[in-house]
Amino acid sequence: MSGAAQRKLPKTQRRGQLLETALMIVQEEGTDALTLRRLAERAGVSKPIAYEHFNTRAGLLMALYQEIDARHITTMLEAVSQAPRRLEDVAYVVSEAYMVSIDPQAHAIAAALQGDGEMDSFHQDLFDNYVKLSSDMLAPYANLTDESLHLHCVGLVGAAEAISGEMIRGRITKATAIATLASLIIKTLAASNDEQRTHIGTVSMRSSPQEKN
Template sequence: MNDTPAKRLPKTQRREQLIETAMAIVREEGTDALTLGRLAERAGVSKPIAYEHFKTRSGLLIALYKELDARQVAALLHALERTKPRLEDVARVVSRAYMHCYLELGPQWHAISAALKGDEQMDAFQQELIDGYVALYCDAFAPLVRLSRKALRLRCVAIIGAGEALAREMLQGRVEESAATAALASLIVAWLAGAA
């Protein structure tokens, strides 16, 4: 427990502090230990402060999920900016980012997601995440292929489904990260190259 009283921070800094503290709780103790009360205690703030920022436990878990996702999207966009505009290169970068995300976030990401299964707010948020990645992939691949936006969107949905399946295999130790990355990149190229 943090016995030092929390100094007054601007709201955005306090939220960042609470997010980092919540991530530490999930990493060290698991999602079952993460409550708004436990967060407040560990961060050295009052419960009303934690409730003011996140409202509910679901709100807190979604905020954590958003933070982890935002970091991954920023890394992917940065990598794409430095990539040659060739289908094979973009496919490789997207695939590497997808698998690396799963490994880097590992148990935290999946524990947070699992803790919110069946939660209506989380279901809507997860669909929003998928839609965001589909749009990001469409934007990355559109200049490289001759497909309507609708046809490209469907293929990008399929890319995410394939990435999900390969990532599960990787996390279960059935395939190495490099093999999963190469498999996803080759699928992307095969699905999109004919339309290049």
């Protein structure tokens, strides 16, 4: 273990180094090879340092998943901030950013944690965050109540996960995945907006005789 590798780093920098090393292990050797012992060896640190940061292998896998997910969200937000302010453009940009930044390692990590109660709760939190993020991004293009938009986004995020899974497994191309998700976003919001306009029109027609009287 070299002195350079073992040199003292601030805690946040050391954690970042360990996560980068963990991602390399997953990419090169697969999730089965990622243990705290292997991480310590590859990063050139003592095993207690790895345990201090992540406690358990499941803790390490969740931290790595969260790191990948944070990068994913940053990519999406940057892309949306530069998109023209039209539903069609935003839907395509969101879909492209989502699919382009999907990391096969994230799916492998999630699969490695299947059945872990802590991971189930963790994944639900991530899903809820994506629903909130989607609601915020799509709110300007949806004539819906907050509750209705939330439920629509639950469906869209679920669809995005399923479509990206098909892409990761090689069943569809990235271009097809992007186009399909964009189409779902556009059609879902357009249909709900039409329904809202129809509802408002019906209410208006019903109330107009009373107004005349």
